[in-house]
Amino acid sequence: MTTTIHWHGLHIPASMDGGPAQQIPPRETWRPHFTIMQQVALNWYHPHAHHKSGEHTYRGMAGLFIIEDDESLALDLPRDYGVDDVPLVIQDRAFNEDGTFRYKTEDRDFILGMRGDVILVNGTPNAFFQATTGRLRFRILNGSNARVYNLRFDGDRTFHQIGTGGSLLEAPVEMSRVLLGAGERAEIVVDVSEGEDVVLKSFPHDARAVSANIEDPNDIENAPFPVLTIRAPDTPMESVQVPERLIDIEPLAEEDAAVVRKITLSMGTSGKGWFVINGQPFDMMRVDETVKLGDIEVWEVMNASPLPHPFHIHDVHFLILDRNGAEPSIDQRGYKDTILVKPGELVRLIMHCEDFADPMIPYMYHCHMLEHEDGGMMGQFVVVE
Ligand code: C2O
Ligand code: CU
Ligand code: CU
Numbered sequence: 001m002t003t004t005i006h007w008h009g010l011h012i013p014a015s016m017d018g019g020p021a022q023q024i025p026p027r028e029t030w031r032p033h034f035t036i037m038q039q040v041a042l043n044w045y046h047p048h049a050h051h052k053s054g055e056h057t058y059r060g061m062a063g064l065f066i067i068e069d070d071e072s073l074a075l076d077l078p079r080d081y082g083v084d085d086v087p088l089v090i091q092d093r094a095f096n097e098d099g100t101f102r103y104k105t106e107d108r109d110f111i112l113g114m115r116g117d118v119i120l121v122n123g124t125p126n127a128f129f130q131a132t133t134g135r136l137r138f139r140i141l142n143g144s145n146a147r148v149y150n151l152r153f154d155g156d157r158t159f160h161q162i163g164t165g166g167s168l169l170e171a172p173v174e175m176s177r178v179l180l181g182a183g184e185r186a187e188i189v190v191d192v193s194e195g196e197d198v199v200l201k202s203f204p205h206d207a208r209a210v211s212a213n214i215e216d217p218n219d220i221e222n223a224p225f226p227v228l229t230i231r232a233p234d235t236p237m238e239s240v241q242v243p244e245r246l247i248d249i250e251p252l253a254e255e256d257a258a259v260v261r262k263i264t265l266s267m268g269t270s271g272k273g274w275f276v277i278n279g280q281p282f283d284m285m286r287v288d289e290t291v292k293l294g295d296i297e298v299w300e301v302m303n304a305s306p307l308p309h310p311f312h313i314h315d316v317h318f319l320i321l322d323r324n325g326a327e328p329s330i331d332q333r334g335y336k337d338t339i340l341v342k343p344g345e346l347v348r349l350i351m352h353c354e355d356f357a358d359p360m361i362p363y364m365y366h367c368h369m370l371e372h373e374d375g376g377m378m379g380q381f382v383v384v385e
Contacts, residue, residue: 001026001052001056002023002024002025002026002049003023003024003047003049003052003056003061004018004019004020004022004023004024004030004047004048004049005018005024005030005032005045005046005047005048005061006018006019006045006046006047006048006314007032007034007043007045007065008043008044008045008046008065008183008312008314008337008338009041009042009043009044009065009165009166009185009317009337010034010036010038010043010065010315011037011038011315011316011317011354011355011356012032012034012037012315012356013034013356013358013361014315014356014358014361014362014363014382014383015358015361016032016033016034017314017315017361017363017364018030018032018045018048019048019314019362019363019364020048020049020050020284020364021284021361021362023049036067037355038067038317039067039069039071039072039167039247039335040067040068040069040071040072040163040167040168040247041066041067041165041166041167041317041335042064042066042067042139042141042163042165042185042186042187043064043065043066043067043165043185044062044063044064044065044089044141044143044185045062045063045065046061046062046143047061047062048364050284051374052374053370053373053374054103054104054114054145054370054371054373054374055103055104055374057143057145057370058093058101058103058114058145058370059101059103060123062089062143063089064087064089064139064141066087066139071247072168072246072247075243075246076241076242076243077137077162077189077242077243078133078135078136078137078189079137080133083132083133084131084132084133084135084136084137085137085139086129086136086137086138086139087122087138087139087141088121088122088138088139088140088141088227088228089121089122089123089141089143090119090120090121090140090141090142090143090144090149090180090227091119091120091123091143091144091145092115092116092117092118092119092120092144092145092147093116093118093120094109094114094115094116094117094118095116095118102116104371108216109371110274110371110375111274111307111371112146112209112216112307113145113146113147113182113369113370113371113372114145114146114370114371115144115145115146115147115216115219117220119202119225119226119227121227121228127227127228127229128228128229128230128231129228129229129230129231130231131192131230131231131232131233132233133233133237134191134192134193134233134236134237134238134239134240135189135190135191135192135193135240135241136189136190136192136230137162137187137188137189138187138188138189138190139163139185139187140178140180140185140186140187140188141185142180142181142182142183142184142185143182143183144182145182145369145370145371146182146369146370146371146372147182147221148179148180148181148182148205148207148208148221148308148310148340149179149180149202149227150177150178150179150202150203150204150205150207151177151178151179151180151200151201151202151203151227152176152177152178152200152201152202152203153176153190153198153199153200153201154198154199154200154201155198156176157176157190157198158174158175158176159174159175159176159188159189159190159191160172160173160174160175160188160189160190160242161173161175161178161186161187161188161331162187162188162189162242162246163185163186163187163334164185164186164187164331164332164333164334164335164336165184165185165186165334165335165336165337165338166317166318166334166335166336166337167247167249167317167334167335168187168246168247168334169246169247169249169330169331169333169334170245170246170247170248170249170333170334171244171245171246172189172242172243172244172246173330173331175188175331177203178331179205179207179340180340181207181308181309181310181338181339181340181368181369182310182368182369182370183310183312183338183368184310184336184338184339184340184368185338189240189242190230191239191240192230192232192233193233193236193237193238193239193240194232194236194239195232195233195234195235195236195237196232197229197230197231197232198229198230198232199226199228199229199230200226200227200228200229200230201224201225201226201227202221202224202225202227203224204221204222204223204224205221206342207308207340207342208221208307208308209306209307209308209343210306210307210343210344211306249319249333249334249335251319252296252319252350252351252352253296254298254321254350256296257295257296257297257298257350258292258295258296258297259291259292259295259297259298260297260298260299260300261289261297261298261299261300262278262300262302263277263278263299263300263301263302263311263365263379264277264278264279264302264304265277265301265302265303265304265305265309265311265341265367265377266279266304266305267305267306267307273375273376274375274376275367275372275375275376275377276376276377277365277366277377277378277379278379280379281375281376281377282366282373282376282377282378282379282380284380286380287362287380287381287382288379288380288381289365289379289380289381289382290381290382290384291353291381291382291383291384292353292383292384292385293353293354293355293356293357293383293384293385294353294354295352295353296350296351296352296353297350297351297353298321298348298349298350299313299318299348299349299350299351300346300347300348300349301339301341301346301347301348301349302341302345302346303341303342303343303344303345303346304344305343306343307343307369307372308340308341308342308343309340309341309367309368309369309372309377310338310339310340310341310367310368310369311338311339311340311341311347311365311366311367311368312337312338312339312365312366312367312368313337313349313351313363313365314337314363314364314365315353315356315363315383316337316351316352316353317335317336317337317351318335318336318337318339318349318350318351319333319335319336319349319350319351320332320333320336320339320347320348320349321348321349321350322347322348323345323346323347323348324345324346324347325346338368353383356383357383357384357385358382358383359382359384360382361382362380362381362382363380363381363382363383364378364379364380365378365379365380365381366378366379
């Protein structure tokens with residue numbers, strides 16, 4: 001089966017990006033090579049085959065791609081991998097009676113995106129982590145095809161969010177929940193020093209379908225469900241610290257933007273397909289946007305559909321200017337490449353398009369509910385000198 005590998009969150013040339021055009025036929029080898037030219041980030045990789053991103057990712061070909069730099073390595077943060085620095089790749093799967101994965105057998109699997117009733121963390125159902133330290137850092141990826149998680153600890157325990165995927169935050173932010181659409185990441189530090197078990201759960205949230213006739217009657221999202229149990233260290237420990245400052249984030253000014261692009265996500269009304277951007281379903285032969293190398297751009301992403309869509313742009317990292325006119329909350333002021341846009345929401349993003357121009361090979365932007373991406377909610381842009 002022909003597939004591809006896309007480096008989600010990496011700032012690399014389009015020819016190395018692993019989009020639908022960089023196909024790897026069966027039994028052939030693809031040898032991408034690139035230089036890491038970006039700051040600390042929590043990225044990942046997954047297949048991006050034409051119309052098959054969802055199925056190939058669902059079948060398991062995905063993982064994290066962690067980037068550190070001198071600045072991040074100098075911070076007093078947990079970094080003992082698997083001990084106090086723990087990756088959490090959260091995915092959901094549906095199973096057939098014979099134990100195989102069930103994929104896209106119902107209409108709702110396509111329309112709402114493929115969601116399963118079994119939650120896996122790093123590939124494991126009913127996952128637990130045995131803590132041996134009081135301070136834990138979790139690098140969290142929502143690697144699900146479609147499900148949105150509203151993560152909170154039992155008892156509303158607070159934690160510090162330190163990163164947004166594309167970078168760390170300027171300073172840790174005390175939070176009690178983190179909402180992640182498919183493809184989004186977050187880094188948190190939590191204190192379990194008082195020696196009790198803690199359960200990380202996903203709670204009901206408002207980033208869901210607004211029209212009743214496409215609701216899923218068996219939806220596990222109607223009530224909290226467990227994601228991970230943290231078994232506390234045997235003996236209580238000293239309570240924990242996080243650094244006061246993390247990194248500097250240079251703001252991008254709207255006045256400096258050379259271009260404002262309008263990106264409207266909508267569904268099913270034009271007769272051109274179920275999932276469209278600016279009225280058009282994805283067409284590999286059509287380049288939708290041309291970006292000039294070195295420009296600062298503003299993208300206005302409007303969700304004109306009754307479903308939430310996690311909107312993702314390849315290559316660049318963006319900052320959020322505003323959501324429905326309001327400043328982003330302080331936990332969203334780091335760099336990101338994927339942002340959950342709720343029905344009716346207008347999110348404005350600002351980004352600097354640097355380093356790699358290639359008039360022939362496009363980058364993608366799309367909804368990261370992979371069934372929506374495969375269903376047409378994707379476009380292409382080239383960067384030119
Ligand atoms: Cu993770 Cu084009 O996607
Ligand atoms: Cu990507
Ligand atoms: Cu979508």
